[in-house]
Amino acid sequence: MPNDRIKIKGTSNGLVITLGAGAWPRLVEELDALLGERASFFKGGRVALRVGARLLSTADIEAVGQVLSKHHVTLWAVESEAEETRTAAAELGLEVELEPRPISPEQSRPTAGDTILIRRTLRSGQVVEFPGNVVVIGDVNPGAEIRAGGNVVVWGRLRGAVHAGMNEELGEMAVVCALDMSPSHLRIGDYLALSPADDSRTQIVPEMAFVHDRQIVAEPWSV
Amino acid sequence: MSAVVITVTSGKGGVGKTTATANISTALAAMGKKVVAIDADIGLRNLDVVMGLENRIVYNLVDVVEGTCRLRQAMIKDKYLPELYLIPAAQSRDKTALTPGDMIELTNQMREDFDYILIDSPAGIEQGFKNAIAPADRVLIVTTPEVSAVRDADRIIGLIEAEGKYSSDLVVNRVRVDLVRRGDMLSTEDVVDVLAISLIGVVPDDESIIISTNQGRPAVLQNGSLAGQAFRDIAARLTGQTVPFMELDGHDSFMKRLSKLFKL
Numbered sequence: 065m066p067n068d069r070i071k072i073k074g075t076s077n078g079l080v081i082t083l084g085a086g087a088w089p090r091l092v093e094e095l096d097a098l099l100g101e102r103a104s105f106f107k108g109g110r111v112a113l114r115v116g117a118r119l120l121s122t123a124d125i126e127a128v129g130q131v132l133s134k135h136h137v138t139l140w141a142v143e144s145e146a147e148e149t150r151t152a153a154a155e156l157g158l159e160v161e162l163e164p165r166p167i168s169p170e171q172s173r174p175t176a177g178d179t180i181l182i183r184r185t186l187r188s189g190q191v192v193e194f195p196g197n198v199v200v201i202g203d204v205n206p207g208a209e210i211r212a213g214g215n216v217v218v219w220g221r222l223r224g225a226v227h228a229g230m231n232e233e234l235g236e237m238a239v240v241c242a243l244d245m246s247p248s249h250l251r252i253g254d255y256l257a258l259s260p261a262d263d264s265r266t267q268i269v270p271e272m273a274f275v276h277d278r279q280i281v282a283e284p285w286s287v
Numbered sequence: 288m289s290a291v292v293i294t295v296t297s298g299k300g301g302v303g304k305t306t307a308t309a310n311i312s313t314a315l316a317a318m319g320k321k322v323v324a325i326d327a328d329i330g331l332r333n334l335d336v337v338m339g340l341e342n343r344i345v346y347n348l349v350d351v352v353e354g355t356c357r358l359r360q361a362m363i364k365d366k367y368l369p370e371l372y373l374i375p376a377a378q379s380r381d382k383t384a385l386t387p388g389d390m391i392e393l394t395n396q397m398r399e400d401f402d403y404i405l406i407d408s409p410a411g412i413e414q415g416f417k418n419a420i421a422p423a424d425r426v427l428i429v430t431t432p433e434v435s436a437v438r439d440a441d442r443i444i445g446l447i448e449a450e451g452k453y454s455s456d457l458v459v460n461r462v463r464v465d466l467v468r469r470g471d472m473l474s475t476e477d478v479v480d481v482l483a484i485s486l487i488g489v490v491p492d493d494e495s496i497i498i499s500t501n502q503g504r505p506a507v508l509q510n511g512s513l514a515g516q517a518f519r520d521i522a523a524r525l526t527g528q529t530v531p532f533m534e535l536d537g538h539d540s541f542m543k544r545l546s547k548l549f550k551l
Binding site: 117189205 | 451
């Protein structure tokens with residue numbers, strides 16, 4: 065039964081473990097059991113994980129990495145269709161493509177200059193943390209949070225919390241743009257702005273927020 | 288035959304998950320489908336009461352999983368419809384009595400024999416919710432047009448997406464047309480706007496639901512109930528039919544149309 069959701073295949077890139085649907089901690093437990101059963105087969109090997117569209121944080125990936133290393137198996141890649149999962153894997157220095165790519169892992173790690181594109185709605189409880197710029201095509205709902213080293217652009221409604229310019233070099237030079245700027249809580253570098261208690265806007269226009277004269281101001285974006 | 292597993296969930300409590308599960312299950316069975324409704328709210332079971340089957344419970348979901356009884360023994364046949372069964376929750380246990388794997392295994396055992404398996408999820412985002420969601424092919428998110436319920440629904444949708452499941456539909460329950468018209472309640476459009484998932488039903492706030500819940504006879508079995516009609520429409524949409532959304536704005540004219548229909 066558990067093997068329905070965990071598939072192990074040998075490929076030209078070594079062993080590939082595909083993890084299907086189900087709660088992540090439970091899958092990790094099942095994988096643990098599976099590796100235990102066939103310890104001698106796996107010992108000393110290196111594996112790649114294929115996780116589909118699942119969203120994983122660095123902590124989730126570390127958890128599975130620990131289970132694998134307990135069985136003396138090395139995790140070298142996490143392949144996923146979800147950008148966040150790929151970013152988390154890249155932050156841990158793992159490969160995100162099973163096919164070998166010409167660039168070295170050092171170069172593929174995100175830096176303050178990189179930008180991540182998120183093409184979906186960020187929902188309550190979801191957190192995107194990225195050392196570079198964050199671009200969202202979709203809404204950022206109340207209760208969602210973006211923490212970016214650089215700038216944040218939201219092509220949609222920004223109603224969650226944003227911290228831009230977490231990277232010290234950029235800091236208060238960062239900007240936050242949104243088609244509908246009504247964040248619950250906006251930080252740029254060390255500056256903080258809370259949304260006004262009542263929304264008295266008569267018309268919603270795209271705005272850009274930045275630090276001016278030691279406080280955060282938002283100005284309509286006009287062409 | 289391979290059943291579709293549909294989990295009904297919401298995040299927030301008291302928005303009508305159990306009512307929706309009972310009514311949609313009953314409506315599907317009334318359409319001639321073979322249906323099982325599973326109450327996954329271990330420790331706070333309700334679905335049996337709403338379906339009027341409380342005093343027929345001998346075995347429950349936890350008994351099946353623990354092997355105390357066979358699956359068929361825990362399946363209670365509905366009072367009104369021959370192809371509808373209920374697997375009740377255990378009342379003296381809690382959510383940790385089950386695992387997501389148990390639920391997947393259980394539903395897999397039934398898939399061959401049924402068209403639809405509906406799972407009534409408990410409120411919250413903890414173990415009980417994870418159990419209920421694990422086997423789902425489709426998820427119905429129930430919310431009411433209140434900011435707090437919509438927030439919780441948003442969180443739940445995010446958690447479901449994180450499990451790699453993307454087939455969620457929205458049921459907006461307990462809509463009060465008079466309040467929406469006065470601008471004192473979120474409209475269905477407002478809710479869909481925030482949650483950005485497809486709408487599968489809008490259920491008006493209707494006192495027939497309270498009466499039918501207390502009687503243990505789902506509102507879909509009553510002809511005059513507006514909410515019952517809304518749940519029948521949801522069931523039809525689940526089977527792939529295209530059903531236009533009820534004209535809730537013309538509440539009066541709809542009632543008139545309905546009463547005209549029955550005079551014929």
